[in-house]
Structures are given as C-alpha cells and as structure tokens.
Amino acid sequence: MLNVAIALPPLIVMRGAVAAVWLYEGLWCKVFGRAPHEAQVVANVPRFGPRFGQSFLKALGVVEVVLAGWVISGIYPGACAIVEVALLVVLNVNGLLWSRDIIPDPAGMIVKNIAFLVLAWACGAIPGR
Template identity: 60%
Template sequence: MLRVGVAAVWLYEGLWCKVLAKAPSQKEVVSAVPRFGGWAAPFLMVLGVVEAALGVWVLWGFAPGLCAVTQTVLLVTLNANGLLWARNMIHDPAGMVVKNAAFLMLAWVCGAAGGVRP
C-alpha cells in the first residue's frame, strides 16, 4: 500500500500537473528560474514524464533503495530551486518543505522494505 501511495503522488504530479498542464502555477515557478522562461513548458513536459516514470518505478519495486535515492535527489533539487528562484510564488514554502519531507520518509520506507530482486 505504501508503494501505491508514493507512486500515486509521482503519477499525479507528473501526468496531471505537468504533462496535462493542469497546474499552471508550476509553469510560473519554472519561468522564474533564470534562463528557463522560454523553456518552461517543454521542461515541465520532460519533468512530468520523469516523475511519471518514477511512479512506475516505485510500483515496480525494482532496486527500491536506488529508487528512494533518485526520488530524494529530484525532490530536493526541485524544492531548492523553487525556494531559491520563486519563493514568493509558492503559497506556503514551509508547508511545502514539511510535506515533502514526510513524503520522502514514505519513499524511504518503501526503499527499506525491499522489492523485486534481480
């Protein structure tokens, strides 16, 4: 069940918010990053595919430790850049950090629980 929950977040964020562009505020945040303004839409499309792929990876259960590391690197990078370049556009920056820290704890529980062995 934990893997389904973690995967659902990645699939929602990737497919709904970015690939289908149902969260326009994300484009505004990316546009605030220097040199990303004109590339926000294509960047979000690629990022959305990557996030959806992470969701599938979580569900698959292959190399769960590496999956948890990958999720952590991606989420910390995205949060750090959002806070650095677009803090004023993020509704609740502290809440975002707390929620994402809790989410990463769940990702790490999935990583520690094991999964499919090669």
C-alpha cells in the same frame, strides 16, 4: 494506556501511495498542464524558464510518471528512493531559490515533502516485490 503497536500497511499499499503522488504530479499537473502555478514557478528561473519552462515542465512530468512506475515495480527500491529524494530536493531548492515569492506556503511545502520522502525512503528500505 495500552502500549500497542500496529503493523505496517502492506508494502504494495505504501508503494502505491508514493507512486500515486508521482503519477498525479507528473501526469496531471505537468503533462496535462492542470497546475498552471507550477509553470509560473519554472518560468522564474533566469535564462531558462522563459524560453524552456514549458518544455522542461512536460519532460519533468514524463520523468515523474516513469518514477511512479519504478516505485510500483519494486525493482531496486533503494536506488529508487535515492533518486526520489535527490529529485525532490533539487526541485524544492530551486523553487525556493527562484520562486519563493510565488509559492503560497514554502514552509508547508517543505514539511509535506519531508513526510512524503520519509514514506518513499521506507519503501526503499523494505526489500521485495
């Protein structure tokens, strides 16, 4: 068997993949409201969700769209990766804490988000625009 490594994809492709996820999650799912399941998850947060859940979700969607732009811009990629990791960890922990019973596959969510964050971290570790 050959021990052959392949080259990384171009940095813009890696950043584009990460940005596309943030754009989809932010704009499509939250701002446009195409993922009602996410609203149910946020609504389960005590003293916050029932009153401010929809507003929070829309604002979070805007933040995610801005994050997509930051990722694709390549400006301060390390700081961007740290913000991505922090945001997704906070969202996942709160989702599991308050809404684990309505998340269809909590373990799958964690595994997929770890894989996504590894790619986001790689984008943050590679300098350049």
